[in-house]
Amino acid sequence: MTLTSQAVLAELDSVLQEKPDSWRGTALRQIVDLFLSGSDHYGTEQVDVFDEVIVRLIQKLDRVQLAELSNQLAPVEKGPTKVYGRLARHPDAAVCGPVIDQGKGLPDSDILALIDKDRVDINLLLRIAKRPVLSAAVTDVLLKRGNKATQRMIIDNPNARISEGGFARVIMGLNDDKDLAAAIAKRDDVPPELRVWLDKTLSE
Numbered sequence: 283m284t285l286t287s288q289a290v291l292a293e294l295d296s297v298l299q300e301k302p303d304s305w306r307g308t309a310l311r312q313i314v315d316l317f318l319s320g321s322d323h324y325g326t327e328q329v330d331v332f333d334e335v336i337v338r339l340i341q342k343l344d345r346v347q348l349a350e351l352s353n354q355l356a357p358v359e360k361g362p363t364k365v366y367g368r369l370a371r372h373p374d375a376a377v378c379g380p381v382i383d384q385g386k387g388l389p390d391s392d393i394l395a396l397i398d399k400d401r402v403d404i405n406l407l408l409r410i411a412k413r414p415v416l417s418a419a420v421t422d423v424l425l426k427r428g429n430k431a432t433q434r435m436i437i438d439n440p441n442a443r444i445s446e447g448g449f450a451r452v453i454m455g456l457n458d459d460k461d462l463a464a465a466i467a468k469r470d471d472v473p474p475e476l477r478v479w480l481d482k483t484l485s486e
Contacts, residue, residue: 333362356380361387411435
């Protein structure tokens with residue numbers, strides 16, 4: 283981040299100490315409108331500055347305002363990652379839902395933090411499994427912690443990357459589930475050495 287950007291953020295921090303909470307809402311709407319109007323053309327550093335500004339402005343917003351923000355930002359191709367993380371961790375489904383479902387900029391670290399808990403929320407795992415982009419690091423954990431429905435959701439998701447270990451976990455646990463085996467066989471990224479196990483299940 284440039285010295286100019288740092289100076290802008292320092293000035294904002296100073297202003298926020300003096301302004302009433304109502305000012306934050308007005309300022310946020312203006313900043314978000316500006317961001318959305320040019321999000322397709324902003325570079326990484328510009329998005330990072332918006333990210334830092336918005337994070338500061340949302341600290342005292344109510345759930346209605348946060349839910350509105352989540353719906354606005356979730357579809358953005360290059361979204362503000364820190365803001366996404368804050369919204370995704372919110373306990374209210376109206377706030378976290380849009381970002382969990384659609385936010386392409388939601389970092390893997392935030393997704394893994396949501397699902398790597400002692401108590402597994404299967405509905406949350408299913409929502410994550412439908413995301414438009416899933417890395418192998420995320421699907422590894424989903425396949426480990428989820429149920430059969432979660433596994434099938436991932437297998438049917440063409441944008442879900444699956445590691446060799448992930449495929450092995452599902453294939454070794456098929457237990458003669460021919461429907462799931464057939465779905466796996468349709469994917470073109472199944473490691474060749476594992477296809478023999480699929481063929482065995484499908485031929486029995």
